[in-house]
């Protein structure tokens with residue numbers, strides 16, 4: 001990013017220089033009134049991403065200077081546009097902050113840990129948070145710091161005591177398979193438990209058939225509830241079950257999980273936890289968009305799938321920081337057996353620092 005300070009007799013004059021040199025897409029990082037022998041003048045510090053410098057949009061407004069709470073984009077227009085712009089500004093500010101992270105302030109062991117996190121594509125906000133906590137105490141070990149960024153709360157019925165468990169997430173990430181494996185684990189651990197699996201995925205014939213198939217084979221009850229009416233029927237008989245696992249479809253269009261749950265008649269007051277199922281290969285902007293659409297009071301954990309197909313794991317930390325939700329399960333294979341584990345800090349850190357999948361020895365990972 002290219003950053004430069006422009007001076008003018010007043011703010012308009014300084015802004016005109018910014019526009020002339022950096023174009024309409026320049027971002028204003030700060031303004032300052034300077035008093036000198038010649039009277040007052042104005043200084044503006046502005047930045048431009050060199051990738052966008054070639055083709056600035058003539059109609060795009062300049063980002064405004066600080067408001068009372070800090071640097072914020074203009075809030076008129078489409079909220080997604082300004083949310084996206086705000087994200088870009090944060091990224092750019094983070095890029096500015098990065099050179100200030102003086103690694104010499106850390107002990108050698110702490111430095112190595114930060115380098116590892118960088119290699120795993122942990123984002124600047126994760127790195128900054130870890131850096132600041134480590135800097136406060138050179139003897140501080142890394143793991144407790146990381147545990148505070150990405151806590152784990154393994155999916156087991158003695159911890160997750162809600163009756164309803166909703167599995168939500170983008171298309172194709174492994175929601176149905178995750179649900180089946182967790183339901184089967186519960187059944188195995190507590191053969192007497194009355195478990196019901198629910199296909200709330202009206203449009204997807206295949207997922208529904210797979211669910212029904214495993215329910216029949218394993219002594220699980222099976223219901224279909226893709227509409228509010230069907231869900232009402234299910235709620236009426238909920239007392240018959242100890243745990244109810246609901247398989248949601250990927251959300252269509254721009255709808256949100258909160259809207260979808262409300263449309264199905266699954267009120268916030270229900271004894272329910274929703275789990276966001278994710279795979280570690282989306283772009284950062286997609287994760288931000290997913291978080292925006294799926295965050296709601298019912299959402300209580302993150303489940304990571306397809307870890308066996310990933311080559312870096314920073315996304316697990318980035319999403320934990322963004323959503324402030326614990327990780328509840330880790331899935332690492334397309335089969336039914338030995339391919340999912342309740343999340344624990346130990347498993348998570350072996351994954352991130354050693355690329356060891358749950359159930360794998362360090363030698364197998366190498």
Ligand SMILES: Nc1nc2c(ncn2[C@@H]2O[C@H](COP(=O)(O)OP(=O)(O)OP(=O)(O)O)[C@@H](O)[C@H]2O)c(=O)[nH]1
Pocket residue numbers: 170171172173174175176177178201204207249250305306307308309331332333334335339
């Ligand atoms: N390699 C690997 N494949 C997985 C994992 N979890 C799921 N899959 C595969 O991903 C594919 C999609 O799984 P589903 O469970 O149908 O995914 P879904 O999110 O329910 O898909 P939709 O209902 O179509 O949105 C299947 O082929 C699964 O076998 C995993 O941890 N590792």
Ligand SMILES: [Mg+2]
Pocket residue numbers: 175176177201204207247
């Ligand atoms: Mg499915």
